[in-house]
Amino acid sequence: MRNVTSYSTGALLSIIIHVGVLAALVINWESDSKKVIIQPQYIEAKLVQLAPKKTPVVKKPAKPKVDRAKKKREQDKRRADQKKRADKNKAEAKRLAELEAKLKAKQEAKRKADQVEAERQRIESEFAETLAQEQADISAQEDQQVANSFMQLIRQRLSQNWSRPPSARRDMETMIEIRLVPTGRIVGVNVVKSSGDLAFDRSVEQAAFKAEQFEEIKQLDPRLFEKYFRVVKVAFSPEDLRL
Amino acid sequence: MRKLYGILSLTFLLALSSSSAWSELVIRVTQGNDKPTTVAVSPIALNGLRIKEDIGAIVEADLQRSGLFRTTPRRDMLAFPSKASDVYFRDWRMLGSEYLVVGSMRTIADGRYELEFSLLNVTAQKTEFKHAVRGRVNEMRELAHLVSDKVYQEITGIRGAFSTRIAYVTANRDSGKFVYRLNVADADGAREKLMLESSEPIMSPSWAPNGKELAYVSFETGRPAIFRQNLVTAKRQQLTNYTGLNGAPAWSPDGKKLALVLSKDGNPEIYMLELSTSKFTRLTRHFAIDTEPTWMSDGNTLLFTSDRGGTPQIYKLNVATRATERLTFRGNYNARPSLAPDGRTLALVHRESSTFHIASFDLKTGRMIELTETRLDESPTVAPNGAMVMYATKQGDRGVLAAVSLDAGVRYVLPAKNGDVREPAWSPFLQ
Amino acid sequence: MKTSFNKTGLATILFSMVLVGCSSAPVEETSTDIEDTSVQTGQVDTSGIDDSAMASSADTVFYFDFDKALLKPESRAALLEHAAALSSNPRSVRLEGHADERGTREYNMALGERRANAVKEFLVLQGVSGGLIEVISYGEERAASFGSNDSAWGLNRRVELK
Numbered sequence: 071m072r073n074v075t076s077y078s079t080g081a082l083l084s085i086i087i088h089v090g091v092l093a094a095l096v097i098n099w100e101s102d103s104k105k106v107i108i109q110p111q112y113i114e115a116k117l118v119q120l121a122p123k124k125t126p127v128v129k130k131p132a133k134p135k136v137d138r139a140k141k142k143r144e145q146d147k148r149r150a151d152q153k154k155r156a157d158k159n160k161a162e163a164k165r166l167a168e169l170e171a172k173l174k175a176k177q178e179a180k181r182k183a184d185q186v187e188a189e190r191q192r193i194e195s196e197f198a199e200t201l202a203q204e205q206a207d208i209s210a211q212e213d214q215q216v217a218n219s220f221m222q223l224i225r226q227r228l229s230q231n232w233s234r235p236p237s238a239r240r241d242m243e244t245m246i247e248i249r250l251v252p253t254g255r256i257v258g259v260n261v262v263k264s265s266g267d268l269a270f271d272r273s274v275e276q277a278a279f280k281a282e283q284f285e286e287i288k289q290l291d292p293r294l295f296e297k298y299f300r301v302v303k304v305a306f307s308p309e310d311l312r313l
Numbered sequence: 314m315r316k317l318y319g320i321l322s323l324t325f326l327l328a329l330s331s332s333s334a335w336s337e338l339v340i341r342v343t344q345g346n347d348k349p350t351t352v353a354v355s356p357i358a359l360n361g362l363r364i365k366e367d368i369g370a371i372v373e374a375d376l377q378r379s380g381l382f383r384t385t386p387r388r389d390m391l392a393f394p395s396k397a398s399d400v401y402f403r404d405w406r407m408l409g410s411e412y413l414v415v416g417s418m419r420t421i422a423d424g425r426y427e428l429e430f431s432l433l434n435v436t437a438q439k440t441e442f443k444h445a446v447r448g449r450v451n452e453m454r455e456l457a458h459l460v461s462d463k464v465y466q467e468i469t470g471i472r473g474a475f476s477t478r479i480a481y482v483t484a485n486r487d488s489g490k491f492v493y494r495l496n497v498a499d500a501d502g503a504r505e506k507l508m509l510e511s512s513e514p515i516m517s518p519s520w521a522p523n524g525k526e527l528a529y530v531s532f533e534t535g536r537p538a539i540f541r542q543n544l545v546t547a548k549r550q551q552l553t554n555y556t557g558l559n560g561a562p563a564w565s566p567d568g569k570k571l572a573l574v575l576s577k578d579g580n581p582e583i584y585m586l587e588l589s590t591s592k593f594t595r596l597t598r599h600f601a602i603d604t605e606p607t608w609m610s611d612g613n614t615l616l617f618t619s620d621r622g623g624t625p626q627i628y629k630l631n632v633a634t635r636a637t638e639r640l641t642f643r644g645n646y647n648a649r650p651s652l653a654p655d656g657r658t659l660a661l662v663h664r665e666s667s668t669f670h671i672a673s674f675d676l677k678t679g680r681m682i683e684l685t686e687t688r689l690d691e692s693p694t695v696a697p698n699g700a701m702v703m704y705a706t707k708q709g710d711r712g713v714l715a716a717v718s719l720d721a722g723v724r725y726v727l728p729a730k731n732g733d734v735r736e737p738a739w740s741p742f743l744q
Numbered sequence: 745m746k747t748s749f750n751k752t753g754l755a756t757i758l759f760s761m762v763l764v765g766c767s768s769a770p771v772e773e774t775s776t777d778i779e780d781t782s783v784q785t786g787q788v789d790t791s792g793i794d795d796s797a798m799a800s801s802a803d804t805v806f807y808f809d810f811d812k813a814l815l816k817p818e819s820r821a822a823l824l825e826h827a828a829a830l831s832s833n834p835r836s837v838r839l840e841g842h843a844d845e846r847g848t849r850e851y852n853m854a855l856g857e858r859r860a861n862a863v864k865e866f867l868v869l870q871g872v873s874g875g876l877i878e879v880i881s882y883g884e885e886r887a888a889s890f891g892s893n894d895s896a897w898g899l900n901r902r903v904e905l906k
Contacts, residue, residue, distance in 0.1 A: 217338070221340050224340055225341070225342055228340075228342050229342050229343075229345060229346065231346065232342060232344075233345060233346060233348050233349075233350060234345045234347055235381075235468070235469045235470060235471075236381065236471060236700060236718065236720065236722075237469065237470050237471060259437075267470060269469050269470030269471070270470075272468070275437065276411065276434075276437065277342075279436040279437045280411070280436050298338065303338070303339045303340065304339065304340045304341075304342060305340070305342070306342045307341065307342070308344070308345055309344070310343065310344040310345065312682070312720060313720055491886075514885035514886065516849060516850070516853075516883075516885065517849070517850060535880075536880060537880075556878075556879075557857065557879070558853055558854060558857055558881060560850050560853055574850065574854075576854070576857060581854045581857070602851065602854040602855070602858070604850045604851055604853075604854050605848065605851065618848070618850075618851055625848075646847065648848040648851050649848040649851070662848050669846060669847065688892075689845065689846065689892060691847070691848050692849065710891060710892065735849075
């Protein structure tokens, strides 16, 4: 039975801590959120002709008598220069603009050309892909044809070695898996689907064991061997029986 | 984009089809080359024991006679192993042996002999089984037949019938006088035992289901009469004494009744005799010939021969209701039905043109297959394992016994005896 | 009792009824066997016949066609003589029926009996007392001639009067 005092002390402490944490969180959060919004003072500026202040005027040197014509000439010159400059700028701008346009056009053309090129390449690669697939199919067919001729061989040899028991009937079927090595030797035989008649199954296994080795498999391309002949499935169904 | 999708899906389909064809490549073997299985029987090691019989030779003969096996000649064997651990499969493989039987004999505590034997599969290089059988010194032939039974069953899946017996009748003519004998022998013809000798004909031996008795027809009283005889005690009992025909006895499956033929009421009819009460019950009522009854395993159905349809054909009779039904329609002569243990195949005498053959008849499908090519075949009797049908035929002028398998694949002629042999009856499996 | 009332059965019954008045119920002959028409008459070489008991010198062996139990005309002629002899001097007679080796044994027993019965019926019709006549069949068990040919078979298809 715990000491009630210590229990209450612990509880109080826990509460204080919790409140403290909570407060810290809250206060901080509050102070963070309190932004000082600076209101920009909108100043409306107006050109005001100020009375000339009685400011200590910087004694200007006595103005020489201004040659108005000269001034005008100078003004005109200035204006002309300005105009020239402006024109120059304009021309420059124009030239730049023209250049830019040219560049853009070039880029556009390039982009279009690239696009066409890309399209062409895509079509070309698609074609190449289809061609490759067709060739793969043809070679797969060729593979299959080669495989078929070896399958025939295996079938004949197994058939020659298959002696059926008296209980064998036409409607029976046993499927076995034969495992071969590249020399054509049978290294494993097992029944994957039984006929329901043990003597019949056994006769099938015996046929495989008797065949022992298919020498011709040595002639096979290793790729084809792996593809078709590492494991061979054979179904035995005695259609030649009378009963 | 559509175009791309189209091409992609096509490619995918092509890939799929070619790979699935590959994974489903299964070679189909639909024909075989049925040859007898070659078995080598290594002589049984006797370890100094003196035994009259050559057990290995008996096993070889049994297996050969079944037609399903060929045996490796002893003289070709390089060694005579007596246990699996002594066997070099290579050697036997070179001899062409697919299987090898090895064994050894020793005496055991009660004075009997124990034969321990193993069957090895040379082709697959493994031991199929190891087994032991025991018997007294005068039971060596029985032990040998048990070895044959076990080997036969292991390889064919069918129970061996080498430990069964046959009953048969021989007729010898000595200086114009006939001597008829009823004999019982082992299925291989050995140990022939005389059960009855008579100057009058003996016919139709029939085995009791317990293998301990025979019923048969004997003319010793001047007329045909049916007798039963115990094979161990040789004790006999006359069961019928009617005028006219007394013939074709057939034991019921429970061994309590005999179906038989009597013509005391005017023409040959089928009767049932209750052995414990000696009560006769008439089962057929027809003016035609009704004969050669045989029981079906339900104990309530008889198959018999009748010419009520004009020519001899096979009929079925329900014992309880007396209803009859014709079963054979092919050929102008079908008689002497003998049922195989499968309950659906019938061996019978069949004639289509002018020659009498043994045929097998499928009760379910009505299919009739001629099994023999010999001309004057009769008295078919089916082995209790259904593998063979033994029958009587002629070789030249002599009557001999022959056997053929129910699918007609195997046949052999039994060793000839003096005079004519006829009327074989194959025993049931014996205890 | 289940009766398959078909035409064949009916025809057989009617036909048989008609022929019952004649000698015997015929067995339909459907084989293509070459029949032995050169009927051999006379003696059987196996069993010895007690000549002194015979009151007639007529043939005592009567032959039949394959699978048939019909009396031949020559048999009838001989049997008429026997019937006369037996009527005047009654004695017990044994008729032994036989068949040739073809076909099954028990069926041949029935065939042999049918033939012997055919002879008995004829004699009875001629006035011989049925009680004097014993019929026994040996089927194919007591061949008179050995050999698997038509002439041997012909000699075996017989009834012997003893």
